[in-house]
Amino acid sequence: MAFSDLVAQKIKDFEQQGIPQVFERDLDLGNPQEPKRDNIVYVIVGARRCGKTYRLYQEMRRLLSQGVELNRMLYFNFEDERLRPYEPSLLADVLDTFYALYPAARGEGAYIFFDEIQEIPEWGAFLRRVVDTEKATVYVTGSSSKMLSSELKSEFRGRSLVRELFPLSFxxxxxxxxxxxxxxxxxxxxxxxxxxxxxxxxxxxxxxxxxxxxxxxxxxxxxxxxxxxxxxxxxxxxxxxxxxxxxxxxxxxxxxxxxxxxxxxxxxxxxxxxxxxxxxxxxxxxxxxxxxxxxxxxxxxxxxxxxxxxxxxxxxxxxxxxxxxxxxxxxxxSDQGQRLETAVFNALRRRTPAVRSGSVCRLLIKEKNKSHEVDFVAGDALLMQAYGLIQVSTDMASEKTREREIAALDASMAQFDLGESTIVTMDEQADIPCERGVVHAVPAWKWLLS
Known part of the structure; x- marks a missing residue:
């Protein structure tokens, strides 16, 4: 099969198969832009198999419900071994083939969905040309935070909105x-x-x-x-x-x-x-x-x-x-504690996107010759300001464990002038007074829903 035939086949196959049903994710991309030149590019990054493709499908189904015809939507997944070795010209071939199949889309305005685009050399320069010259709204996904961020800095200063997608939240x-x-x-x-x-x-x-x-x-x-x-x-x-x-x-x-x-x-x-x-x-x-x-x-x-x-x-x-x-x-x-701490971290990571380093950290402090550790500090390491202190403990039935966790939070609240902090547990719910304020013990299912 000729290379251009493969590109056309992938585009036609997607149209004939239709957009799959999806489980709708919570990740909000905002209201879709009407296709025009100089539009903002929507970028979704995250782990492989976490649902980026289906988040694109979700957006396409949303457009269909608003009356946009499928022949104005170009979806192309570059994670296909038949396309290797990747050449920079592939992107132009895909777009030109789509417009040859559906010429009205160029005049009416196209919605372009490029999946795993970071596989293609010089993708940033190509998309910049599309944004500058085509009547289009562009969505792209990728599996590398570094490659996407570096390309975006060079090609799309102020021209993109980046969203991170993770596996399902609780x-x-x-x-x-x-x-x-x-x-x-x-x-x-x-x-x-x-x-x-x-x-x-x-x-x-x-x-x-x-x-x-x-x-x-x-x-x-x-x-x-x-x-x-x-x-x-x-x-x-x-x-x-x-x-x-x-x-x-x-x-x-x-x-x-x-x-x-x-x-x-x-x-x-x-x-x-x-x-x-x-x-x-x-x-x-x-x-x-x-x-x-x-x-x-x-x-x-x-x-x-x-x-x-x-x-x-x-x-x-x-x-x-x-x-x-x-x-x-x-x-x-016996790893329930590690699983719970991992789930709590990932919830914090969703709530405090990594716009700058140090938004979620751990804390080691000393007070009166005692060393304490707090599992998570949500804050700004550059300004040395903490906004939230979170400890994770599956079970605080042991008095020794209870005293250790509360003492660490109490000392940390004093250091950052905070009046409250949180212990995420499997079951316990209580407001525990301490010298510097109050420690809220919260069941994990409730904290993860908040």
Missing amino acids: SEYVRYKTGSVPESDALFSSSDAALLRHHLVGYLERGGFIATLEQTPADAIQLLQEYASRTVAMDVVERYDVKNPRLASLFLARCMASSGRELSVNKVYNEFKSRQIPVSRNTLSDLLEYYEDAYLLFSVPEFTRSLANNARSASKVYAVDPAMFGAFSPASA
């Missing part, structure tokens, strides 16, 4: 399972609370990658491992020309299994060296950055050091989803 998971979700400020009956706690346990076990939710637990784990392996192959090894793919896979597994714990690059370096695995500290640091760029995991530095050049060297790490952590944790592990 609220979306409940809606997926039940068809609805209660308002976060609703009064919950005991049966409502029991049902939501049941779904919380399910969410911590099964996570938010939709395609895995209808699988058996064993098959879901296999799928999640395949998602991670494919991401490493395409978005780490291939994109950054990593010379040791085995090391990239081994280190990812180590990172994923450490979700919710401190990951020391030096410690892993020494561990791998003792196992005769060729490695350098710089390579491990680079790989950790690549995983984060690909939305596989996130590093959470200490608040006072979050802007340092080596902030990742001993950060906590969190998988992009609690089930992704579970897919790499030891089978015998």
Whole structure:
């Protein structure tokens, strides 16, 4: 099949098959723009298989409901091995073929949806030309925060809106399972609370990658491992020309299994060296950055050091989803605490997008010769201002655990002049007075819905 025939076939196949039904996500892209020159470009970034394609379908179905005809919409997914090797001319071929098939779209205005566009060389320059010259509204997706942000800075200064998409939030998971979700400020009956706690346990076990939710637990784990392996192959090894793919896979597994714990690059370096695995500290640091760029995991530095050049060297790490952590944790592990902490981090990450470094950190402080740790500080590390302090503890029945968690928050509230803080638990709900104010113990299902 000639290359141009393949492009035309993909475009025609999509029109004939129609837009699939979708589970509507909460991610808001705003009101669609009427096609015109100099429109803002909508950019969706996130992990592979987290739902970016279906978020485009959701937008297309929205346009259909508003009376826009399907032959004015161009959807093209570049993640297709038949298109390799990718050439910069591919983008122009796709657009020219679409307008040849549907010439009226050029005059009436087209809605262009390009999926996984970062695969194509010089995509930024091409889209800039489209924005400058075509009557169009453009949506693009990609799986790399770094590549998209760097291209956008050079080609689309002030011309794009970037949105991050993650696997299902707990609220979306409940809606997926039940068809609805209660308002976060609703009064919950005991049966409502029991049902939501049941779904919380399910969410911590099964996570938010939709395609895995209808699988058996064993098959879901296999799928999640395949998602991670494919991401490493395409978005780490291939994109950054990593010379040791085995090391990239081994280190990812180590990172994923450490979700919710401190990951020391030096410690892993020494561990791998003792196992005769060729490695350098710089390579491990680079790989950790690549995983984060690909939305596989996130590093959470200490608040006072979050802007340092080596902030990742001993950060906590969190998988992009609690089930992704579970897919790499030891089978015998009792890991509900790590799963819950991972879910809380990802909720904070959604609520405080990474516009600047240090929006979500951990905190280590000393008070009266005692060391304390707070799991999460939401704030601004550049200004050294904290707006929220969050501790995660599955169970505070132990008096020692209770005293430790409250003491850490009390000391931190004093440092940042805050009058309240939060402990996210599996079950407990209480307002606990302390010297500096009040600590709110909140069941995780309620906190995650807020």
